[in-house]
Amino acid sequence: MSTTIFTPFTEKELIPKEEKLEIVRKEKKFSIGIPKETCLDEKRLCLTPDAVQVLVQAGHQIIMENGAGAGSFFTDLQYAEAGAEICSDIQEVFSQNIILKINPPSLEEIEYLKPSSYLISALQLNLNTKEYFKKLSEKKINAIAFEYMVDEYKQFSLVRLIGEIAGTVSILYASELISQTTGLMLGGITGVRPTEVVILGAGIVGEYATKAAIGLGASVKVFDNSLFKLRRLNFMVDSRVPTSIIDPKELKKSLRRADIVIGAIPRLNLPPVITEEMVISMKKGSVIIDVTVDNGKCIETSQLTKLSQPIFTKHDVVHCGVPNLTSRMPRTTTKAISNFFLSYLLDLDQECGFENVLMKSIEMQQSLYMYKGRLTKQAIANKFGMQYHDINLLIF
Secondary structure, eight states: OOOOOOOSSOTTTTSOOOOOOOOOOOOOOOEEEEOOOOSTTOOOOSOOHHHHHHHHHTTOEEEEETTTTGGGTOOHHHHHHHTOEEESOHHHHHTSSEEEOSSOOOHHHHTTSOTTOEEEEOOOGGGOOHHHHHHHHHTTOEEEEGGGOOOTTSOOHHHHHHHHHHHHHHHHHHHHHHHHHTOOOSSOBTTBOOOEEEEEOOSHHHHHHHHHHHHTTOEEEEEOSOHHHHHHHHHHTTTOSOEEOOOHHHHHHHHHHOSEEEEOOOOTTSOOSBOHHHHHTSOTTOEEEETTGGGOOSBTTOOOOBTTBOEEEETTEEEEOOTTGGGGSHHHHHHHHHHHHHHHHHHHHHTTSHHHHHHHOHHHHHHEEEETTEEOOHHHHHHHTOOOOOHHHHHO
């Protein structure tokens, strides 16, 4: 007796078929413009000749303004031999699909940008104006800030990288200044009282400043309002430095004895931690370096300075407010930044471009502060009274 199994499908429909896989559309290779830095006596650059060579071999086009690498001791010939096109026309450099810069472009340079292109640079929010964001908006620019770049481990890897250098450089430069103003050596010599260093902030900059100062033999004290950061720093340096929450009375007492003060706490839209009264109480010839002056100064008497005129004296205390302090070591910093951007751009290439990554990567979305001319960071919108747009509503 035969049995018939009922099925709504034909025999042909039941035959297995090949699996259909999604094919991601490959975008054309990147065209990257690297202009010469023009503000704050900037000497750093985003790519070294070695990184340029790797990108060119991967099929990307690099257009560099002539002399762009001079500040970091890289010649046009080195970049040309690596495969970059050296150009004297600044408008052509800024007309590429991707612009890599250290500092934000000037209002004049924004005019050269191609609509809907990608700008990757520092934001330096405390130094920018509403006009800057309006100009970018008019050009429908996609803008990415160093300060917001997050890796797969949710770490601000480039900020950390620059912070490590900035912390070390701040101590080395303070050592130069204190020897000029008071004749003191930053360090400990047998039978001589060690130099007193106060570091405000236990983050990355504060951590590396502490390590550098200890390495030179100075007596260091660190202040921060985060117990977690203080505990982490204490572990990093084997409990060799006293730490304290920012108590005004304790801070003022330490400042009276301090020879060097390193400010490493951003105070964007917040009052400074060290008041002018505290600065007046400091010793004559002592040195203050406010590393985070571009993100809100933490010392009331700080002012923005540049590498050609890095210091000024107020209340007999030497102040330094250079926002790009790592430009004092431009070649080392350029190599470190280049290592980051080489892997960043190669990852973008592998993922088939910015638009594809934006659809899938929360980290990429967080690094944008402007998407096709629309402001996507609430803090910027609040600061300048501009309209905020949720990035998730723009890309989906």
